[in-house]
Amino acid sequence: MSLPLVEVTDLKVYFPIRSGLVVERHVGDVKAVDGVSLTIFKGETLGLVGESGCGKTTVGRTILRLYEPTSGRIVIDGKDITDLPERELRPLRDKMQMVFQDPYSSLNPRQNVGSIVAEPLLIHGMERKEVDAKVRHLIEVVGLPHDAANRYPHEFSGGQRQRIGLARSLALNPALIVADEPVSALDVSIQAQMINLLEDLQDEFDLTYLFVAHDLAVVRHISDRIAVMYLGKIMEIAPSQELYTAPSHPYTKALLSAVPIPDPKVERSRERIILKGDLPSPVNPPPGCRFHTRCPYVQETRCRTEVPELRAMKQGQVVACHFAEEIADGKITPRSEMVGLAP
Ligand code: SF4
DSSP: OOOOOEEOOOOEEEEEEOOOOOOOOEEEEEEEEEEEEEEETTOOOOOOOOOOOOTHHHHHHTTTSSSOOOHHHHETTTTEEOOOOOHHHHHTTEEEEEHHHHHGGGOOTTHHHHHHHHHHHHHHTOOOHHHHHHHHHHHHTTTGGGGGGGGGGGGGHHHHHHHHHHHHHTTTTTSSSEESSTTSOOHHHHHHHHHHHHHHHHHHHHHHHHHHHOOOHHHHHTTEEEEOOOOOOOEEEHHHHHHHSSOOOOHHHHHHHSSSSSHHHHHOEEEOOOOOOOOOSSSSOOSSSTTTTTOOOOOHHHHHHSSSEEEEOOOOOOOTTTHHHHHHTTSSSOOGGEEOOOO
16 A cells, blocks of 8 residues: 555535625634545545535645635645645645646636746746756647647637646646546546546656546546545545445445446436435535435434444445445335436
């Protein structure tokens, strides 16, 4: 097992809600992240998955200190960065980069691709000749055309713009890349190419990824392990293969049952867990297990009153459910009105 690159302990990120026209009052908090602990090992890809609004993007951004944590601890490569002042954080920022869902919004339309990729290198005082060689190399490794350096972002497709963003992120040889829904805006055919590229770059540049996505199908092939989030908390973390073949948490089961199977015969006959209702508000999350208002396996009293802690189930797998063993053994079955055939 390799060493940890990122260690997050009991991370909370609350965004205050203020009200009042003349005098602002603090009337509550959006508990976007509420006690998340996870580790990302050097060289691995951790997929972080959950519905929109579950807090996964906030976790990614807070690890990079783009958001300030309310409490908890963030350690990067053995260094506690939780309260590090910006001045001391700056050299570390070069080693931690973010790739966005919509690269276009983060690319200056007035700069050509060459200067976009060169910018971080020039800021770090690299010689012009070296910069030009490095930019050429980066443009090549991300699969952009040779003449890309002299062209502008609007001349490229969505997938190519994502490659421009990647080339810029790689300029300073980062150790960690937080990829926030990097393929969600792309066509399915381009998604596979982008995921293959990310895997190739991981080998070539020795990268560690936190890959944030709302869709379990997308993270399957790239992730070594997957963490599933719901309403600010981690529900399950497991090696990718185990999570897909034997998910332990009812929420993971529900997400997986929504992933289409390519065989139409199997797809037509398989059962699907139907989650009723929307994600509850992170301002007033449900007491007890956060998933209890939508869980098909919910049990009286305990699920509604006692918060389930993350605990080990099998090798490398942790789950936050009071009844994970009973559900795995079939002693507790889902409520029939929440199970149906795939549409
Ligand atoms: Fe469902 Fe209860 Fe498990 Fe929560 S603790 S996931 S409500 S069975």
